[in-house]
Amino acid sequence: MARKSDTVSLFINDVPVKIHRGASIMEAAHKAKVDIPHLCNHRHLTPTGACRLCVVELEGEGPGRPLIAACARPAESGMRVLTHTDRAVAARRLVLELLLSDHPGDCLTCEQSGHCKLQDLAYEYQVADSRFRGRRNRYPIDTANPFIVRDFEKCVKCYRCAQACQELQFCEVIDYMGRGFDTMVTSALNRPLPETECVQCGRCVSVCPVGALTEKPSRYRGRSKDLKKTVTTCPYCGVGCAIVLETDGQHIVRVTSREDSPVNKGDLCVKGRFGYGFVNSPDRLITPLIRKDGELVPASWNEAIAAVAAGLKRTKQEYGADAIGFLSSSKCTNEENYLMQKFARAGVGTNNIDNCARL
């Protein structure tokens, strides 16, 4: 029996593309550099077809055929996909109108403005208002969590947050509750996040395409679009997650991550995402401290180095080199950590070394 090919070949708006079998039409379009709009689809989450913005047509299927969701339908050999037909565009505009009919639209003060997929799509499809007037969902803004602000009046029911919690973080803290218009994201028994198993990783925030979930510590301290982005590595442990520092020139305003990082694929723990306050903390040490008469008092570097040298010498003479241990930090550079172990082994003569990055 002939073996099925591992790839399929199709056309996206006349652009030929070959992609692995099982890939979606959305992935094929991405490969062909054709943008198909979406709110719910995310590269690391199972496609749900929830938002219906990615609807496309297949050439030759005739006017009576339903539009298909490009994120959920696998690409097939011979398909000729049309992404921006009049029907597809009209359907997207209708979806956007329906979303805006139940949306506060306070872009002027919204944290997400300039970085919001709904705002971008409303602009691209020129949907400024909605024909549909009627009931609106009203929810108080939830600020009970120290790290996450939840403003569910802005929720577009894309389900990304719940999927991220379940599929990426494996915490299963949040899910949908209710049906139809009353559907909302919630936790078990509708408890506030601090009273759940939530580990405050912020992954739900990072995938939210609108301003429904935002970081609390950076609230009103600068919009993402206005901040400088610096890609670096999280200083907390040895996993080495890629982080993006968003800074205003003086301070770190926000920490995000990169979905394409080979190490963490956009995931961060609570320390990596929210534990950056130490950088600008007024409590940081700015001089060495030496204990005198039981009190830690500020000292010069020369005094501190002399005190350490004397202490090491005395301990080694009295108890031997293995009575001494050295601890270093992943907040130091690799070179500094290397020097620390070199000094311990070659200088002092002990292998008692450790580093917090080992964990």
Ligand code: SF4
């Ligand atoms: S979520 Fe987006 S569209 Fe809604 S108010 Fe904020 S910026 Fe505007």
Ligand code: SF4
């Ligand atoms: S912060 Fe993390 S654990 Fe908590 S709800 Fe969001 S994804 Fe789930």
Ligand code: SF4
């Ligand atoms: S809170 Fe954000 S991520 Fe979650 S369903 Fe609503 S819009 Fe989507």
